Structure formats: C-alpha cells, structure tokens
Amino acid sequence: xxxxxxxYAVVQQIPPGKVATYGQVAELANLAGKARLVGxxxxxxxxxxxxxxxxxxxxxxxxxxxxPFRQGNDYLQRALLEREGVQFDAADRVNLRVYxxxxxxxxxxxSL
DNA sequence: AAGGTGACCCTAT
DNA sequence: CATAGGGCCACCT
Numbered sequence: 001x002x003x004x005x006x007x008y009a010v011v012q013q014i015p016p017g018k019v020a021t022y023g024q025v026a027e028l029a030n031l032a033g034k035a036r037l038v039g040x041x042x043x044x045x046x047x048x049x050x051x052x053x054x055x056x057x058x059x060x061x062x063x064x065x066x067x068p069f070r071q072g073n074d075y076l077q078r079a080l081l082e083r084e085g086v087q088f089d090a091a092d093r094v095n096l097r098v099y100x101x102x103x104x105x106x107x108x109x110x111s112l
Numbered sequence: 113a114a115g116g117t118g119a120c121c122c123t124a125t
Numbered sequence: 126c127a128t129a130g131g132g133c134c135a136c137c138t
Contacts, residue, residue: 002135003134003135004135021120022119022120022121023120023121023122026120026133031133031134033132033133034120034132034133034134035120035121035133036118036119036120036121036132036133036135037120037133037134038119038120039118039119039120040117040118040119040120040134040135040136041135042119043118044136054119057119058119059119059120059121060120060121060122064119065119066119067118067119069118070119073119077119
C-alpha cells in the first residue's frame with residue numbers, strides 16, 4: 001500500500017459539487033502535515049486518469065493552485081468545478097464554508 | 113546515491 | 126493585504 005494509493009482513495013470519496021483542501025486530504029489519508037505529497041500525487045494522474053476527481057482538490061484558501069507546469073489543467077480544473085455547480089467569488093476563490101466536503105455527510109448540508 | 117523539485121500549509125512580520 | 130521562511134517527502138535524474 002503506497003502513500004499514493006491512500007491519497008487517491010480519499011480523493012475518490014469527494015462527491016461532485018464539493019471540494020477538499022490538500023491538507024485535508026493529507027489528514028484523511030493519515031499523512032497529516034504532508035500536504036505537498038497530495039499535490040505531487042495528483043500531478044501524476046491529472047489528465048491521465050479519469051477515475052480520480054482531481055479537480056475537487058484546492059488549496060487551503062479555497063483557490064485553485066495555478067502553475068505553468070500544469071499546462072492548462074489548472075484552468076480546466078475551474079471549468080470542471082463550475083460545471084459541477086461550484087461557484088467562485090470575485091477573488092477567484094470558492095467559499096470553503098459552503099463547498100468543503102465533510103466525510104460522513106454525503107450531501108453536505110450547508111449550514112453556517 | 114545524493115540533490116533538486118513540487119497542484120502545499122502555517123506562523124510571523 | 127503581501128512577503129518570508131521552515132517543515133514535509135516521494136519522484137526523477
């Protein structure tokens with residue numbers, strides 16, 4: 001069982017229309033504090049593996065992590081999320097209080 | 113086999 | 126709000 005397998009297993013549980021942060025995924029995969037590994041692991045499957053909803057992972061501020069290394073996948077990420085109903089604010093961020101996925105609550109009830 | 117690197121995160125200034 | 130620095134660790138030369 002590699003650390004990647006654990007990371008992918010967690011990401012696959014994120015339901016459509018919801019997002020999780022890198023740090024959150026790391027914690028759920030028993031890799032607390034190793035958020036970078038999550039990004040690294042996802043970089044290896046993006047565009048390659050369609051079984052993993054990589055677009056549902058954003059950074060701790062609710063932003064998509066843009067990088068030239070992603071060759072457009074970052075922009076694609078936003079398009080995919082919007083297609084799922086996730087809305088971005090004027091600062092290009094998603095409101096984590098509304099869209100953050102909470103394990104155990106399949107259809108996150110957005111109570112403030 | 114050692115060193116650079118990356119889709120991160122947190123705290124302090 | 127912005128910048129800076131430390132911690133993290135598997136992957137690829």
